[in-house]
Amino acid sequence: MATLYLLETRAAKNYKCSGCDEIIPRGTMHFRHDPHPMARLHRGEKYTHWCRKCVMATNPRPKEQVTRRLFVRRENIQRTDYQLSLFDVVRIELVGIGCNLSERLSGNPKLIHSLSPDEFEDFICNRLHAMGFEPRQIGSTFQADGGVDVIFWPRGSSSFPFLGAAQIKHHQNPKRREGPGTVRDFWGSISGRPFSAGIIVTNTSFSPSAEWFARQQNGLIRLRGFEDICRWLENNFSSEAEWREIPSTIELAPGMLVKIR
Ligand SMILES: [Zn+2]
Numbered sequence: 001m002a003t004l005y006l007l008e009t010r011a012a013k014n015y016k017c018s019g020c021d022e023i024i025p026r027g028t029m030h031f032r033h034d035p036h037p038m039a040r041l042h043r044g045e046k047y048t049h050w051c052r053k054c055v056m057a058t059n060p061r062p063k064e065q066v067t068r069r070l071f072v073r074r075e076n077i078q079r080t081d082y083q084l085s086l087f088d089v090v091r092i093e094l095v096g097i098g099c100n101l102s103e104r105l106s107g108n109p110k111l112i113h114s115l116s117p118d119e120f121e122d123f124i125c126n127r128l129h130a131m132g133f134e135p136r137q138i139g140s141t142f143q144a145d146g147g148v149d150v151i152f153w154p155r156g157s158s159s160f161p162f163l164g165a166a167q168i169k170h171h172q173n174p175k176r177r178e179g180p181g182t183v184r185d186f187w188g189s190i191s192g193r194p195f196s197a198g199i200i201v202t203n204t205s206f207s208p209s210a211e212w213f214a215r216q217q218n219g220l221i222r223l224r225g226f227e228d229i230c231r232w233l234e235n236n237f238s239s240e241a242e243w244r245e246i247p248s249t250i251e252l253a254p255g256m257l258v259k260i261r
Contacts, residue, residue: 003072004031134155149167
């Protein structure tokens with residue numbers, strides 16, 4: 001358990017802080033680490049609870065603002081002394097302000113181009129979250145991430161779990177298109193790994209040959225650009241356009257055509 005994904009929440013009962021062993025009284029704000037569902041199933045990894053003092057002492061970056069999760073290295077908690085400044089305590093209250101990014105952008109989607117790459121990634125995670133996924137940003141943790149910036153899976157108790165991989169490309173210049181190289185590299189990273197869906201999101205668009213390459217992968221890779229993001233900003237996730245990689249007819253056996261839509 002090297003990385004903690006901490007959700008700030010009220011303690012449902014008395015917990016013992018996994019960092020300092022102090023009691024976290026029921027009803028007080030604290031942080032809960034939610035292990036990945038698979039880690040919970042296979043390795044029996046448990047939810048753990050952390051007091052504010054321990055977490056704030058690591059001076060966490062307000063990273064996963066979308067899911068309101070803080071991203072803290074486990075070992076940082078043990079190494080710190082517990083000198084807290086008022087600044088740290090105040091700063092944590094601000095976590096979550098990034099959720100307003102989507103609201104701000106919906107008035108003027110073109111502002112997307114002026115975001116920083118990190119802000120754009122936060123924003124896309126916010127939209128994935130709105131679609132019902134649990135997004136997890138991984139780019140800053142692993143250098144050799146093979147072009148996967150975010151992993152996501154259906155949130156809640158889905159009866160059909162799967163893992164998705166996303167690569168998020170931000171360009172300042174709205175005219176810059178993603179070419180086939182990006183798609184080919186991404187495909188190389190996710191094929192042969194346990195991903196059932198891959199998505200490349202850019203704030204611009206894709207070249208025709210990039211679109212062509214993606215189409216050859218039988219729907220494993222979806223490309224989403226500025227126009228798609230504009231729909232997502234309006235919380236419209238069920239547009240016909242989301243189905244464009246899914247054929248209207250499938251040939252299951254020679255001559256046996258099944259019409260899907
Ligand atoms: Zn503690």
